[in-house]
Amino acid sequence: MKPERWHWPVLAATVAALAIPLITQDSYIIQLLNIAILNTVVVLGLNFVTGWTGQINFGQAAFYGLGAYTTAIAAKSGLPWITTPFLSVIVVIVASLALGLPTMRLRTYYLAMTTIGFGEIIRLIIVHWEPVTGGTSGLRAIPGISILGIGPEGQAQHYYLLLATLALAMLVAARIRHSVLGRAMIATRDSEIAAEQSGVDTARTKLIAFMIGAVYAGLAGCLYASSIRFISPDSFSSTQAILLMTMLIVGGMGSIAGCVFGAVALTILPEALRFLGQWYLVLYGLGVIAVIVLAPGGLASLASQFPMRRAGVR
Amino acid sequence: MTPAPIITARGVTRRFGGLVALDSIDLDVPTGIVQAIIGPNGSGKTTLLNALSGASHADAGSIRIRDHEIFRLKPHRIAQLGLARTFQNIRIFENLSVLENVKVAAACNKPMSFFGILASNAQHRHSEANIDVIAREALETVGLVHRADDRATQLPYAQRRLLEIARALASKPNVLLLDEPAAGMNMTESMTLLDTIAKLKNRGITILLVEHNVRLVMGISDRVTVLDFGKKIAEGTPSDVQRNPLVIEAYLGRRHRHA
Amino acid sequence: MGQLVVNGLALGSIYALVALGLLLIFNTVQIVNFAQGQLLMLGAFIGISCAVTHELPMAAAWAVTMAAMALVGVVFMVLVYFPLRGRPAFLVILTTIAMGIVLENLALIIWGPLPVSLPSPVSGPPLRFAGVVVSMHQLFIFATLAVILFLQFVFLTKTRFGILMQATAQDLHTARLVGIPVKRTIAVAFALGTMLSGIAGLLVAPIFLAEPTMGGSLGLKGFVVSVIGGFGNLPGAVIGGLFLGLIETFGARYISSNFRDAYAFIVMITVLIVWPRGLFGEKSSEKV
Numbered sequence: 001m002k003p004e005r006w007h008w009p010v011l012a013a014t015v016a017a018l019a020i021p022l023i024t025q026d027s028y029i030i031q032l033l034n035i036a037i038l039n040t041v042v043v044l045g046l047n048f049v050t051g052w053t054g055q056i057n058f059g060q061a062a063f064y065g066l067g068a069y070t071t072a073i074a075a076k077s078g079l080p081w082i083t084t085p086f087l088s089v090i091v092v093i094v095a096s097l098a099l100g101l102p103t104m105r106l107r108t109y110y111l112a113m114t115t116i117g118f119g120e121i122i123r124l125i126i127v128h129w130e131p132v133t134g135g136t137s138g139l140r141a142i143p144g145i146s147i148l149g150i151g152p153e154g155q156a157q158h159y160y161l162l163l164a165t166l167a168l169a170m171l172v173a174a175r176i177r178h179s180v181l182g183r184a185m186i187a188t189r190d191s192e193i194a195a196e197q198s199g200v201d202t203a204r205t206k207l208i209a210f211m212i213g214a215v216y217a218g219l220a221g222c223l224y225a226s227s228i229r230f231i232s233p234d235s236f237s238s239t240q241a242i243l244l245m246t247m248l249i250v251g252g253m254g255s256i257a258g259c260v261f262g263a264v265a266l267t268i269l270p271e272a273l274r275f276l277g278q279w280y281l282v283l284y285g286l287g288v289i290a291v292i293v294l295a296p297g298g299l300a301s302l303a304s305q306f307p308m309r310r311a312g313v314r
Numbered sequence: 315m316t317p318a319p320i321i322t323a324r325g326v327t328r329r330f331g332g333l334v335a336l337d338s339i340d341l342d343v344p345t346g347i348v349q350a351i352i353g354p355n356g357s358g359k360t361t362l363l364n365a366l367s368g369a370s371h372a373d374a375g376s377i378r379i380r381d382h383e384i385f386r387l388k389p390h391r392i393a394q395l396g397l398a399r400t401f402q403n404i405r406i407f408e409n410l411s412v413l414e415n416v417k418v419a420a421a422c423n424k425p426m427s428f429f430g431i432l433a434s435n436a437q438h439r440h441s442e443a444n445i446d447v448i449a450r451e452a453l454e455t456v457g458l459v460h461r462a463d464d465r466a467t468q469l470p471y472a473q474r475r476l477l478e479i480a481r482a483l484a485s486k487p488n489v490l491l492l493d494e495p496a497a498g499m500n501m502t503e504s505m506t507l508l509d510t511i512a513k514l515k516n517r518g519i520t521i522l523l524v525e526h527n528v529r530l531v532m533g534i535s536d537r538v539t540v541l542d543f544g545k546k547i548a549e550g551t552p553s554d555v556q557r558n559p560l561v562i563e564a565y566l567g568r569r570h571r572h573a
Numbered sequence: 574m575g576q577l578v579v580n581g582l583a584l585g586s587i588y589a590l591v592a593l594g595l596l597l598i599f600n601t602v603q604i605v606n607f608a609q610g611q612l613l614m615l616g617a618f619i620g621i622s623c624a625v626t627h628e629l630p631m632a633a634a635w636a637v638t639m640a641a642m643a644l645v646g647v648v649f650m651v652l653v654y655f656p657l658r659g660r661p662a663f664l665v666i667l668t669t670i671a672m673g674i675v676l677e678n679l680a681l682i683i684w685g686p687l688p689v690s691l692p693s694p695v696s697g698p699p700l701r702f703a704g705v706v707v708s709m710h711q712l713f714i715f716a717t718l719a720v721i722l723f724l725q726f727v728f729l730t731k732t733r734f735g736i737l738m739q740a741t742a743q744d745l746h747t748a749r750l751v752g753i754p755v756k757r758t759i760a761v762a763f764a765l766g767t768m769l770s771g772i773a774g775l776l777v778a779p780i781f782l783a784e785p786t787m788g789g790s791l792g793l794k795g796f797v798v799s800v801i802g803g804f805g806n807l808p809g810a811v812i813g814g815l816f817l818g819l820i821e822t823f824g825a826r827y828i829s830s831n832f833r834d835a836y837a838f839i840v841m842i843t844v845l846i847v848w849p850r851g852l853f854g855e856k857s858s859e860k861v
Contacts, residue, residue: 056663102846108662109605109804110845113796117838120793128831172432179431179442180421187407187418193369194405196389197398199422199485208428238789242670249667254409278682285675292664292671293656 017163021156030155034227036267037162038220041169043247043263044256045216048173050245051253052182053209054189056108058241059099059115062122063092063214065236067221069126069133072231075143082147085222092218093211095122100210104203119238126233138232145226158227165223166260169216173256176212185209186254246288320345320489320520321366326375328361328544335361336372337544343489348511348521350531350552353541354565359524360402362541363491366522367399368392379489394423398482399491402524404474406466406481413462415481416449422485452484456510472503479510489520496527508534532556540564575705577822583711583780585818586718587773591795592802592810593721594769600742600805601762602654604665608673609770610792612649615676616642616771617783618684621691631694638775639768646767647760654759673788680785691778714776721769722811738762770795790834797841 021030042064049057067088074084099118106114126133133139145151145161152158176182187195188202195202225231234240243266251262273280321343328336336358343349351359364370366377368389377385384392398419407415424445430438453459456476461469469477475495482490492511496504504527511534515521525531531538531552538555540548542564548555555561595609606612619641623634653672657665693710700707729735741748741758749755774783777791798817802809817837824836 050663054663056666102842106845109666109796110800112607112666113793113800114838114842114845116793117797117835117841121832121835121838124832124835175431175434179438180417180424180426180445181428181431183410183414183418184421186409186414190407190409191405193389194401194407194481195418197367197369197393198419198481199390199393200418201388201390239674242674245667246671249664278678281678282675282682285671285673285678288671289652289668289675292660292668 018160021159027155030159031228032268032271033264034155034158034162035224036264037159037166038224038227039244039247039267040166040260040263041220041223042217043244043251043259044169044173045213045220046244046248047213047254047256047259048176048185048209048216049213051248051255051259052177052185052189053206055206055209056112057115057210057213058112058238058245059118059122060213060217060244061236061238061241062119063095063217064221064224064240064244065122065126065231065233066092066095067218068225068231068236069139069221070218071222072139072142072225073132075226076139076141081143081145081151081226084226085219088218088222089215092214092221096211096214097207100207104206116238116241119241123233123237126236133233136233138230138234139225140230142225142229142231144229145223152227162223162227165219170256170260177256181205181208249288250291317345317347319343320380321522322376322378323366324376326362326365326372326377328358328365328370328372335544336365338375339541339544339546341539341546343520343522344537345520346515346518347536348515348523348534349537349539350523350525350535351539351541352525352528352531352555353547356543357541357564358544359541360493361544363399363493363522363524367397367491369399393419393485393487396486396488397491398485398487398489400475400478400482400493400495402493402497404471404478406469406474406477408465408467410466411462412458412464412466412469412477413446413449413453415466415477416452416484417445419481420445420448420452420484448486449484452480455483455513456480457506472499475499475507476510483514487519489522490514492521492523492525494525495523496525496530504530575703577826578819579705579707579711581819581822582815583714583818584822585815586714587776587814588791588794588798588817589718589811589814590721590769590773590776591791592798592814593725593807594766594773595795595799596805596807596810597762597766597769599799601738602745602759604654604669605662605796606649606653606766607666607669607792607796608649608676608788609766609795610788610790611673611676611680612642612645612767612770612788613774613777613791614680614783614785614788615645616774617691617778617787618680618689618774618785619771620775620778621684621689621783624691625689631692635694635775638771642768642771643764645771646763646765649767650760650763654763673792677785677788684785686785688782688784689778690782691775693779694775710776710779717772717776718811721772725807734758734761794834794837797837800841801844 020033024030042060046057046060049055049060070088070091071084074087075081099115103111103114127136129135152161184195184200184205187198187200188205192202247262247266248259249262250266251258251260270280270284276283319342321341323339323341326336326339326341327334339362341362351362353359361370365372368384368387368391371386375385376383379392379395379397382395384395384397407418410418424441427438430441450459450462453462456479458473458476458480461473466474466477479492479495496507499507508530511521511523523531523535535552538550538552539546540555540558540561547560547564548558591609591613594612595606598604598606616638620634620638623629623637624631629637649672653665653668657668693713695709695713697709699709700712729739737748737753738758738761740753741755745755777783777787781787794817798813799810801816802811802813817840820840821833821836825833
């Protein structure tokens with residue numbers, strides 16, 4: 001098999017990623033990377049909905065939160081860990097249908113507002129349902145991953161597990177991209193009318209994209225609760241939803257590699273720039289505007305040949 | 315003797331506020347021919363095409379493809395029943411390659427198994443291979459197969475039109491609606507288009523053509539329908555229609571009468 | 574219960590003002606400004622800086638705030654509208670949201686996170702009748718809304734420039750071709766729209782106190798009101814605003830005050846499902 005052009009950078013990145021826990025023992029950094037990996041999965045989910053199908057979705061953080069809280073509540077109430085991913089997925093699928101079905105015909109501004117509203121309602125429920133969700137203080141001491149009594153211990157082991165999960169998420173995304181579903185999603189975004197005339201049920205495609213995106217976020221939430229072991233409503237607010245959207249944009253909407261780049265960069269950046277204090281968000285906002293105005297294809301568009309090569313690859 | 319109609323439309327009406335864009339139009343399109351719909355600007359040609367393809371539903375009337383009533387059906391259902399169309403202002407999928415553009419339509423009427431996609435099992439790979447074959451065939455027909463892996467946006471204008479036709483073909487239609495396919499084309503490109511249309515007709519596809527280019531219309535059509543102000547004012551062979559005084563008046567305007 | 578009506582209408586008037594500012598901009602340049610709430614917050618704080626920190630008389634504070642907001646509006650236009658002309662709406666949404674984040678955090682840096690109070694420009698004993706208490710400030714709110722509606726109507730329909738603005742709103746390209754100073758009308762739209770939000774901020778702060786994070790929910794409610802009234806429809810926005818104010822007040826009292834903010838969204842989603850064009854709207858459909 002002849003190596004394609006993109007194989008080398010991917011190989012290098014994989015080796016580098018695998019080597020990180022060997023280079024640094026700082027558990028703070030590794031935990032940060034773990035969060036970055038989880039964010040990447042969520043952004044990959046968002047990519048289906050917004051990047052490929054073109055549906056604005058500011059509700060992704062809400063699905064993230066629903067997954068995390070479902071897992072936390074279930075695990076803390078004594079259910080075996082293995083049930084939690086399934087429960088989280090069921091909850092987010094129901095929620096995504098509740099959001100997706102009524103909003104299928106909405107466009108742009110209305111869709112943006114409705115998804116923001118959805119996120120807010122979920123957050124309010126979480127904050128005010130104190131006996132179950134712990135309210136604003138959140139939930140601590142969440143049981144960790146444990147299948148048949150075995151589970152990862154320490155940040156480094158979690159890191160490898162999450163990395164494997166990310167790899168799987170990316171693989172699934174790539175599979176979908178090069179299938180009927182992926183093409184239908186992108187066609188729906190590029191020209192809904194032409195897609196319809198070509199036999200694509202765009203309403204169903206949008207709903208499916210929505211659900212897949214929610215499932216990604218829900219599973220990421222489950223893993224977040226199980227590895228970070230502490231959750232609060234702040235991690236899933238509308239500010240987070242906006243942050244996730246900007247990760248997608250900065251990475252370059254539609255590109256799987258871009259999602260990784262955007263999510264990792266924008267998870268690490270606020271920590272690296274912590275000394276800026278409140279100014280970080282000001283500069284961040286200005287930075288987002290700058291990217292939108294100057295590099296609308298996202299920073300991953302700088303490697304613009306990259307995604308096309310993949311499309312041509314069999 | 316004209317063959318049985320593949321499209322039967324009765325009383326198709328469409329209003330936009332106070333404006334009557336289509337006024338109770340009846341239309342029969344015999345199977346296997348090339349029929350052109352012509353008329354001055356604003357006569358309702360594209361509105362009629364939109365009603366037929368489901369892109370913009372008519373307010374009243376009946377539209378049948380063979381025995382299926384398609385009035386007010388969603389466009390993707392109509393496409394699955396064998397009607398494909400191209401657009402006046404080209405609508406290709408800019409974020410897909412040329413081949414992928416056509417593949418979207420090639421998947422028409424093929425079942426999609428989500429599990430198959432995830433597991434990449436034999437059924438899925440077989441289906442993808444099938445789609446690939448259909449798509450490449452369609453590109454061959456319009457002469458674009460050498461650009462299959464290019465980004466759709468890299469195609470020049472005339473080739474984008476051909477891409478739209480290839481895409482429409484990939485859904486294996488019985489009826490093909492072409493909305494001003496020659497717009498913006500030069501002489502050579504129009505001739506290529508003419509050949510392509512003839513090729514399609516030979517395959518048994520019925521073609522309904524909305525077009526301004528009179529030479530193209532007269533050169534390729536078996537039958538012409540003329541609209542004016544949303545009403546059908548003439549119908550027949552190209553030469554009949556060309557000589558029809560109502561048609562001449564519609565195109566040149568009322569003042570011609572007083573001249 | 575009459576008291577709830579009064580309170581609801583007062584709250585609703587403020588929502589209506591936010592919506593009016595939003596729609597003024599939207600009608601002219603087809604941009605929904607997701608930072609409208611933060612602009613409201615800015616107006617409130619500029620007012621507080623003038624009246625409280627620098628102890629200017631209220632009338633002067635109001636005047637300075639309104640002028641400052643007009644200026645902010647023009648700056649906003651330069652930073653957001655011009656670079657993004659013609660870009661997909663999605664990117665405009667993100668940009669205005671980002672502007673909102675910038676404004677909110679600048680406010681946190683300058684004024685700190687603690688809620689601050691702003692006195693009302695009017696004082697005096699409240700009106701009492703039929704078992705209902707109407708504070709002077711609430712009367713002032715109603716009066717302000719009425720005055721603004723009147724001025725807006727006169728401006729848009731009776732003055733030359735107002736008519737030019739309507740023309741620009743209806744068809745920007747033709748307006749330009751016909752020689753209308755389009756840049757100027759857009760600038761005025763941004764200035765006035767921002768000023769309206771600033772006024773809303775000056776009206777809200779005496780009731781609910783001002784803090785830098787107040788913009789988010791108020792801005793969103795402005796959108797919800799616009800949707801309820803039918804996007805683009807000014808009288809609809811006013812009715813929608815009053816309607817939402819009533820719903821929120823009654824809902825907080827009879828259902829739950831914890832979910833106060835959620836009522837707006839629930840109403841909006843319901844309206845969108847049943848009347849996709851809003852209660853009064855008739856916005857465009859997709860062209861084929």
